[in-house]
Amino acid sequence: MTEKSANKTKLQIPKLGLGTNKVGGHNLFKNLEDSNGYAVIRQALDSGIQLLDTAFIYGKGRSEEIIGDVLQDYDRSKVIIATKAAQDPSQDFAPNNKPEFLKKAVDEALKRLKTDYIDIFYIHFPDETTAKDEAVAALNELKQAGKIKYIGVSNFSLEQIKEANRNGQVDIVEDHYSLVHRDAEKEMLPYLQEQNIAFVPYFPLASGLLTGKYTLADHAKFDNFTTSEYETIIKALDEVKIIGEKHNATVAQAILAWYMANPMMSTVIPGARVPEQVTMNVAALNVTLTAEEYKTIDNLFADFSK
Ligand SMILES: NC(=O)c1ccc[n+]([C@@H]2O[C@H](COP(=O)([O-])OP(=O)(O)OC[C@H]3O[C@@H](n4cnc5c(N)ncnc54)[C@H](OP(=O)(O)O)[C@@H]3O)[C@@H](O)[C@H]2O)c1
Numbered sequence: 135m136t137e138k139s140a141n142k143t144k145l146q147i148p149k150l151g152l153g154t155n156k157v158g159g160h161n162l163f164k165n166l167e168d169s170n171g172y173a174v175i176r177q178a179l180d181s182g183i184q185l186l187d188t189a190f191i192y193g194k195g196r197s198e199e200i201i202g203d204v205l206q207d208y209d210r211s212k213v214i215i216a217t218k219a220a221q222d223p224s225q226d227f228a229p230n231n232k233p234e235f236l237k238k239a240v241d242e243a244l245k246r247l248k249t250d251y252i253d254i255f256y257i258h259f260p261d262e263t264t265a266k267d268e269a270v271a272a273l274n275e276l277k278q279a280g281k282i283k284y285i286g287v288s289n290f291s292l293e294q295i296k297e298a299n300r301n302g303q304v305d306i307v308e309d310h311y312s313l314v315h316r317d318a319e320k321e322m323l324p325y326l327q328e329q330n331i332a333f334v335p336y337f338p339l340a341s342g343l344l345t346g347k348y349t350l351a352d353h354a355k356f357d358n359f360t361t362s363e364y365e366t367i368i369k370a371l372d373e374v375k376i377i378g379e380k381h382n383a384t385v386a387q388a389i390l391a392w393y394m395a396n397p398m399m400s401t402v403i404p405g406a407r408v409p410e411q412v413t414m415n416v417a418a419l420n421v422t423l424t425a426e427e428y429k430t431i432d433n434l435f436a437d438f439s440k
Pocket of ligand 1: 152153154187188288308336338340343347406407411412414
């Protein structure tokens with residue numbers, strides 16, 4: 135099958151999931167407590183969240199372990215576990231996409247997650263040397279063996295995605311995308327659409343910025359944006375707040391509702407540091423934006439799709 139002839143059905147996943155890099159991700163974030171991590175996962179599952187997005191590198195296995203522990207008390211078959219690997223501990227955590235490494239990484243993740251299958255396994259980052267279709271072929275063997283159900287890639291350029299998908303075997307792509315980081319709209323999303331590949335945006339809340347809890351005075355925390363970009367964002371969020379209020383919703387809930395209404399997004403996986411944030415974000419499922427409100431939010435952040 136050529137990449138043009140992919141006729142598979144697009145993977146259907148719940149509209150809202152949970153990002154878990156602050157669950158056990160001690161190597162990535164300061165002052166995290168495992169007790170909060172456990173509580174975040176429990177709160178998500180108790181609230182009906184059925185998709186957990188984790189990775190080896192979140193705590194070098196700790197996030198997967200916490201999820202595995204909690205899942206012992208829940209029905210495994212009702213939860214979609216997405217995890218990722220590539221960072222090779224024996225090479226100072228540089229990406230490794232070699233078939234032997236990926237197969238070993240999946241076996242180790244299965245142990246930490248205390249399960250016998252992973253629903254979605256992503257190659258977390260591309261390495262510089264492995265042919266991407268060869269890496270995916272290794273994942274396809276794991277799929278045939280029942281160890282993983284769907285094949286994903288993350289942080290791949292469009293060219294790398296095309297190479298990975300040479301035999302039409304890529305099911306899902308996770309990449310940086312948010313209302314303030316819209317590069318994927320130009321070429322990547324149309325290609326994924328054409329190939330029936332699901333798309334998961336990461337950093338949907340721009341690491342908290344799009345919750346509306348920051349002001350102009352906090353620009354230094356988000357210095358990847360110029361002063362003018364940052365001002366545009368804060369002003370736009372004031373408008374989102376007004377839209378949210380019409381639905382008794384917070385800024386974060388209105389923003390999450392926007393992703394859930396966007397047909398290009400297969401799911402949205404906001405992260406949470408504490409269980410209260412999970413509760414707040416789950417409530418976004420009750421917010422249905424009108425077509426006009428959806429368009430207004432889209433237009434408010436139009437500068438970021440140029
Ligand atoms: N594939 C990849 O390479 C990759 C890269 C990055 C992330 N991811 C995945 O994508 C997920 C989402 O990204 P992310 O978690 O980094 O960023 P995000 O979803 O944009 O932001 C999440 C952060 O915003 C704050 N927050 C969440 N809900 C809130 C609420 N209702 N009110 C106020 N603050 C709230 C929390 O941080 P504070 O409380 O600290 O403010 C939370 O950790 C990750 O968890 C991870 O699973 C994947």
